[in-house]
Structure formats: C-alpha cells, structure tokens
Amino acid sequence: MSASIEAKGSCLCGAVTMQAQSMDTEVGACHCSTCRKWTGGPVFAVDCTSDVSISGEENITIFDSSEWAERGFCSKCGTHLFYR
Structure with a gap:
C-alpha cells in the first residue's frame, strides 16, 4: 500500500486553483501520441481520489x-x- 499526500497547485495566472486531499504518491507515465501532443513530451501523473x-x-x-x-x-x- 502506498502512502498519500496533500497537494495544492494553480495555473500560471492563478485563475484556477486545485487541492487534492488524498493523492497517491505513485507516479504514472504515458507517452502515447495524444499525451505527447498535449504536453510536448511524456505525461507524468498521479491518481487523485475524489477528494479534489x-x-x-x-x-x-x-x-x-x-x-x-x-x-x-x-x-x-x-x-x-488535468486529464480524466
């Protein structure tokens, strides 16, 4: 079982802020063509529970x-x- 952490973040201009109360510490990666087009490279993501x-x-x-x-x-x- 992995640990969980709390994380906070925002967009560059601050118009959107996000907070995840129970975020998995394991990081997933995707390098499909859609994710590479979206980010310019592979996507590294964490799975957040519904506590966002x-x-x-x-x-x-x-x-x-x-x-x-x-x-x-x-x-x-x-x-x-986000991606969902």
Missing part, C-alpha cells in the same frame, strides 16, 4: 481528446490542469 477541490471552475475549458478521455485547461492562460 477546484476553485475558479468557470475558467476551465474541457477538451474531449478521445472517446474516453478529456483534458482540462485554464481558458485564460492555457495551463494544462
């Missing part, structure tokens, strides 16, 4: 990148925020 709070949701734009995934970014500064 977001402030500034009105500043988030969602892009349906495939039939099963969507990506969120700040509509003001363009910062990549």
Whole structure:
C-alpha cells in the first residue's frame, strides 16, 4: 500500500486553483501520441481520489481528446490542469 499526500497547485495566472486531499504518491507515465501532443513530451501523473477541490471552475475549458478521455485547461492562460 502506498502512502498519500496533500497537494495544492494553480495555473500560471492563478485563475484556477486545485487541492487534492488524498493523492497517491505513485507516479504514472504515458507517452502515447495524444499525451505527447498535449504536453510536448511524456505525461507524468498521479491518481487523485475524489477528494479534489477546484476553485475558479468557470475558467476551465474541457477538451474531449478521445472517446474516453478529456483534458482540462485554464481558458485564460492555457495551463494544462488535468486529464480524466
């Protein structure tokens, strides 16, 4: 069983802030063509439980990148925020 931590972050302009209360410490990586196009390289991500709070949701734009995934970014500064 892995440990969990609390994390806070924001987009570059501060319009969107996020906080994860119970975030897994294991990091996953994806290097599929979609993730490489999205980030310019491989994606390194952590799995957050449902304990994620977001402030500034009105500043988030969602892009349906495939039939099963969507990506969120700040509509003001363009910062990549999440993949789900």
